[in-house]
Amino acid sequence: MAALIASADWSATALGPAETWPQSLLTILRIMVTSRYAMWMAWGPELTFFCNDAYTPTLGVKHPSALGRPANEVWSEIWRDIGPRIESVMRTGQATWDEGLLLFLERSGYTEETYHTFSYSPLPDDEGAIAGMLCVVAEETQRVIGERRVATLRDLASELGAVRSEAEVLQAIERSLGRNTRDIPFSLIYLADGDSGRLRRVDETGGIDSQLAPAIVEQPESLPWPAIEILSGHEKRRLHDVSTMTGLATGAWDKPPRQVAVVPIAPQGEGQQSGLFIAGLNPYRPFDEAYAGFIDLVAAQIASGLAAARAYEAERRRAEALAEIDAAKTAFFSNVSHEFRTPLTLMLGPLEEEIITRVRDDSVERLSMVHRNGLRLLRLVNTLLDFSRIEAGRVQARFQPVDLAAFTADLASNFRSACERAGLRLETRCPKLPQPVYADPEMWERIVLNLVSNAFKYTLSGAITVAMEASADGRAAVLTVRDTGTGIPEAELPRIFDRFHRIEGQRGRTLEGTGIGLALVNELVRLHGGTIAVQSQVRVGTTVTVAIPFGRAHLPPERVSETPARIVAAESSSAAAFVEEALRWLPSDGDAPSVAGASLAGDVLDTPSALSGLGLGAVAPAPERPRILLTDDNADMRDYVSRLLRASYDVEAVGDGQEALQAARAKRPDLILSDVMMPRLDGFGLLAAVRADADLRDLPVILLSARAGEEARLEGLDAGADDYLVKPFSARELQARVRSNLDLARLRRQARDALRHANEQLEQRVAAEMEKRAQAEESLRQSQKMEAIGHLTGGVAHDFNNLLTVIGGGVETAQRLLSAIPEIAEDPKVKRALGMISQGAERAATLTHRLLAFARRQTLDPKPLDANKLVAGMSELLRRTLGESVALETVLAGGLWRTIADANQLENALLNLAVNARDAMPQGGKLTIETANAFLDEAYAAKHDDVAPGQYVMIAVSDTGTGMDRETLDRVFEPFFTTKDVGHGTGLGLSQVYGFIKQSNGHVNLYSEPGQGTAVKLYLPRLTAEAPDEEADKAHQAIVHGRGETILVVEDEPAVRDYSASSLRELGYRVLSAGDGKAALRLLARDPAIALLFTDVGLPGGMTGSQLADAARAQRPDLKVVYTTGYARNAIVHGGVLDPGTEMLPKPFSLATLAAKIRTVLDG
Missing domain, CATH: 3.30.565.10 (Histidine kinase-like ATPase, C-terminal domain)
Known part of the structure; x- marks a missing residue:
């Protein structure tokens, strides 16, 4: 916007050329255009319009032509609202304030309902007279409309929660929608009468011409609304243009809607659309995704309310029937025991015969389930009849x-x-x-x-x-x-x-x-x-x-x-x-299956056509199947409900509430369907645990119970259940409750997210942005530095280590070959040249390793270890490293906890710290290594980033050296930072220590003062599990030769591949080689003698070394595999730690380490 203002021709305006503008105008313009908060201003006798970039979304299509025009022309459609406010500011010099003011803007090609919170402030000219007005504004349209719609949904849910019949449902809908005629100026509800195809209007809000809303519709196509497309299920929503219709209600507005939305009402479990919800739409708002979600949610709540009312009516009729049965119970048990047992006998006898004689097929399992439960019923009947006979004194004991x-x-x-x-x-x-x-x-x-x-x-x-x-x-x-x-x-x-x-x-x-x-x-x-x-x-x-x-x-x-x-x-x-x-009652292999689209053998309910046969209608395939967690302690009930739901959902079934809670926390479901009475943790206990869990509390929960009655239902809903279903329930009702609750949960989540997003945008303030800018810049600088190092270590390490493998291997081979020619091997120039190459390769490998360590991308092999043993074992090495002028003291704590770490890397870290301490004590001094058990509490963790409170094993390395000042301390762990002279250090030693400890889930703290020495404390997590200590094998091993086994070498770098193959042949192995995974698989298929696969992790051709190993083991399960890499990324290393059971030889490697690793894996 600043560029537009600078380039505009102002000579034709009332303000004149820009070079003649007063300084006050230039100053306020500069403040406005550099601000990130929405502002506009008017200046001069014509109130010439200016604005900044943040205000242009409010202008819409009026941008950029609005610049330089009189303000009353720019906002002509709302001038009667804002003109008097501006005139008051210009006349009195007093600012105005409006919060959430409704303004009808014409910025998108139509008149639009918008809401704004703003203030008009006077602007003085160079002489102090009021020459203009500044508006600072925040548009709140989304917040105001979002809150209005959420209030309607909340009101509708509250109204529907207390109804018991269809008539009460419709009255509640009429009351709730009648309170929001801005978003729904009018509405109609039509319900289908069974299979007749006839529609009846059951509800109307807002008032509409009777010709447009007939009470009875014999043929849906005769409606003036698109009913056929919705009722047939071909569309889930349709917009219909009604701009030419007359007799439409206007609701809260001064003109009728231009469009209506027609959506289905699908009460619980019915396969076909059983009704229509026709909603007039706000003529001043676009029908966007949020508006569509609101209409869908209203329709879903209407469907849920109707279904609940119908279910309640069905439950009432069932309760009345049960009362009649109870009244006849005594006479029944006293007089018809023969009639009771005879049908059961005639059911169970043929059923048992059918199970025995039928060829084992898919239906036997279901017949067996019926037979089992028939026997349970017979036993219950016999028990009740026995009681009846005992009460009547008619027991025939012998x-x-x-x-x-x-x-x-x-x-x-x-x-x-x-x-x-x-x-x-x-x-x-x-x-x-x-x-x-x-x-x-x-x-x-x-x-x-x-x-x-x-x-x-x-x-x-x-x-x-x-x-x-x-x-x-x-x-x-x-x-x-x-x-x-x-x-x-x-x-x-x-x-x-x-x-x-x-x-x-x-x-x-x-x-x-x-x-x-x-x-x-x-x-x-x-x-x-x-x-x-x-x-x-x-x-x-x-x-x-x-x-x-x-x-x-x-x-x-x-x-x-x-x-x-x-x-x-x-x-x-x-x-x-x-x-x-x-x-x-016992768990079995087939119990509590976790179903993900799979079917049990012969499950007749596993297809949409089978469900249609039960009256549930066709189930359309969904792009992403919701996941339901079912818990019931009755195995037959789990099987039955799983079969009902499996056609449309992924079902995981478990046996009690405790298992269900563990399963939900391991993998979040979309809905929990739980029995109430279960062992260990019942349904109410499960519900309470879910509502108390921050990650699960918004999950819809449906409770299943044999406890009938409104009191039991209210108890379940009061406990936090979304729905309560009483056994026995029909397949149709279960399907309907599940589907409606899933839809409601999805729409609630969308509405909540939209409202939260709108509120978050409103709460952003310019002051907070400026306060955070310095922190953001510093974080960006540090992030860019770490990202650069990460790219360096990841991109360079692999290729660098490949080169070092060839260089180091070549030097080693040359030394072995020259040993047979003493006159050359003993030549000082040759020895010095080979030594320099070898030392250079080793230093380059060490540098790469330290880079990987700092970037936390090195491959660790953590094992349980005793820090006291490790420190004691290093004492002699440390004394030789420190020299005679530095005294070494170790203070090892008794009862020290065990920890888990890579022993080799921990030794390297301690050695690095010892060398740094030695260099800080040029005149000699004392180095102390101390171990202790430590507890880092919540207060300590709050003051240090990336520290988890808990128990740690602490290793402290303290010296009496020169110490460091605060400036040095702030940078001490940065890579390449060093206080030593050029050529006397890489600046990666402490960076390596820091990276290794952090990668091991530990913590580093450094204390130092100039002239007082330095103390570095390493904290490693305590290992609480029982496990044997692991000690690194430091003994030098002689080169182990092969026994003629065949090894397949897979490496895309020719030099490394040649070196590896020639080294293995020299060790006595038969070697085949390939440059990528596909070639390797062809060799593996042709040669059954291959005993081991030696492969690089990173391979070309779309197949990594890990994928090659999986494919090879699919053909040859007994095949041994050794990986090699210069940088493993995430193929076989996760969190910096090797996957369990993985064998890896990092690059660069020597002939001895290659020989030892190959022999160990082949003999393992």
């Missing part, structure tokens, strides 16, 4: 002499396989009793099976003991079932035999159960004239004791038979049902 010890042992043995699978011991001690016991065999079977099943359910480790013996007084037979399970709280023991009583929060293999098993056992024992008692201690176990008197005097004579009972086999159908259910 007491016969029974060998109760043998019978009991036989019954308990049914659970042996289940106990073994669960890791439990089942012990039976049932010696022969002195006399038979009069008992009803069927009832006794029920008693034993219920007690052992209950023990198995609540015993997670240890043993279950079943004992049968005579009492101490010889009057009764005593059954004892003892377990080492979770135990029963003492307060619950008095109610343990109450019918339907369950202990809340009891830990077991499952929370399933009716609470009538022990109540039935108590009644059956009482019918035998016996007693039952329970002793229990939490986390110790439970003992149930049943005593049945010997003889028959205590029994009704008419129920006693002297004919001994014939016990055919313990594996009756009742025992099989108990054991089958117990086995379902």
Whole structure:
């Protein structure tokens, strides 16, 4: 804008040529155009218009022609709003202030609703008279409109949360939308009547001509709105031009909408679009992405509200039906037991026969699931009928002499396989009793099976003991079932035999159960004239004791038979049902599958066509499938729900809330679908943990429960659930709830992000920008420096180390070859030349290594180590390095924690520090190396960047040298910075130490004062896991030769490839070589004798060394692999650490190190 002002011809304006302008005008113009905050100003008798670059978005299409024109022409459309304010400022010299003022601007080719917060201030000329006006402005259109729309959505959600019928839903919609007629001047809702194709108008807001909104529409195409395209599902939204229509409501505006948006209403789970939402659009706003998201979210909430109302109505009808059933229960159980069992028998018998005779195919698994749950239902029916008969006094017991010890042992043995699978011991001690016991065999079977099943359910480790013996007084037979399970709280023991009583929060293999098993056992024992008692201690176990008197005097004579009972086999159908259910409590290989588009064999619900057959309609494929985390302790329920949802979503199923929380934190799902009653962590506990987790708290959660009623639903919603679904639920309802909650979560997230973005833009201030500028420039300078070093180390290290490998290898080869020619080998000139080349290569390698260390790109091989042992082992080397003038003292802490680090690099770091200390003590002195355990607390971490609070192993290196001043301390870790003379150091020593410690997740602190010496403290993280210490192998090893094995060398650099191949041949290996991965794979396929792949990490041709190794091992799983590289990047090194199990030989390498590495891997 400054350039436009400077280049404009001002002679034709009221201000005249620019060189005649007063200094006051030039000054304010300079301030305005250099500001980054939006400003405009008017000057002179015609109020000539100026603005800066930040204001041009507000001008829109009026830029740049607005410059130099009178302000009343530039803003003619709003002059009646702003003109009086400007006139007041010019007349009185008093500034104005307006916040969020509505102005209708014509800056985009149409009249636009905008909001602005601004101030008009007077501008004096050189004589002090008011000659102009300055406007400082912030446009707040997005914030104001965003808050208005969010308020509408919040209001709509609140209104819909309290409704119970479709009529109440529609009334709530009308109230909420009626409060925002700016964004939705009018609206219509049409719903489809089943399959008839007829539409009925169920709601209208704003008022509209009845011809445009007929109450009943027999044919959707007769509507004046595009209904067919939406109802058919071909489009999810359509804009319709209504600029020529008459009779439209205007809402809060002075003219009707130019467009309407037509979107579908898809209530939960219905495959076809079941309605239309027609919304008139704000004539003063564009229909952009934010507006579209708002309309979609309104439609989604309407759909959700309608679905909730319909579900509530269905639930009410179901509750009424259940009440009728409950009223008829007593008569039913008393009179129709035969009719109840007969259908179950006719279902289970043929089903079992079908499972046995059917050829193993995809349907057997589902038939088995139906059979299992049919047996559970039969057992429950039998139990309820038994209670009914006991209450009615119609029990048909038949007491016969029974060998109760043998019978009991036989019954308990049914659970042996289940106990073994669960890791439990089942012990039976049932010696022969002195006399038979009069008992009803069927009832006794029920008693034993219920007690052992209950023990198995609540015993997670240890043993279950079943004992049968005579009492101490010889009057009764005593059954004892003892377990080492979770135990029963003492307060619950008095109610343990109450019918339907369950202990809340009891830990077991499952929370399933009716609470009538022990109540039935108590009644059956009482019918035998016996007693039952329970002793229990939490986390110790439970003992149930049943005593049945010997003889028959205590029994009704008419129920006693002297004919001994014939016990055919313990594996009756009742025992099989108990054991089958117990086995379902155990995890299996197929349990809790993590489904990502996969299907179980024969899953008829795994295709959209199958879902259509259930009335769910076709499921369109989505570009990105939402991920659902399902948790339920019932394996059959997990399988069933997974099958229902798998066609449209990726489903991960787990067995309890604790597993679900771990799975959600490991990989965030899009929605959690959770049962309420589960072991370890129930649904409410899972919900509380999710809402307390900052990374998960906005996840939609749907709770599933068998607890019916509005009170249970409100309890779930009050706890923070997004929805609450009561079992049994239909497939349609489940699909619908899941889809609506996913849509709502997505739209809420979009609306929240848009609002946050608008607020963040508004909160930016010029003062904060100026304060941060200096910090930003310094950060940029440091970032550019580090980036340059990173590029240097990454780009140069690989090629540099390749060259050093060839140079070093060539020198080594020359020395070996010349050793056979003494007259040349002993020539001082030859020896000196080769020595200089070798030393130069070593120094170049050291320099590259230090660069990589500072940039934290070196490859580390961290191992557990004892810092005391490492320091003690270096003492002799350090003394020789320091010389006689420097005394070395080591102070090693007792009980020092272990740490984990690369031992070689740590030794190099300590040696670097020792050399620096020696150079700082030219007249001699003392060097102290001290170890200690250290704890860096939160306060310390807050003062130092990149420091995590916690426990560390500290190694301090202190000297009595010259010390450093503050300026030197600030730069001491910078690369290439040195205080030594030219030629006496690279300036990379301390940089290497700093980079290595930081790469090892440690911390470095340096203390120094001039004349007082220097102390460098290295902090390495404490290793808490048990692991053996690793010590670097420093012993010199002789060159190890090969045994004729075949090695494939893959290297793109010809010189390095030739050197590697010739060295390996010299070592006694057969060598093949290739320049890239594809050529290597061809050689590997042709030659089965290849025993080891020696490959560079960086290869041309689109295949890295790591990818080559994976492909080679796919053909030859036993193939050994050794990588070599000058800079590994991230192919086999992550976080600077080698991947586990990876063997690597860094460049440059010598013949000895090559020989040792190859031999070690081949022999490993």
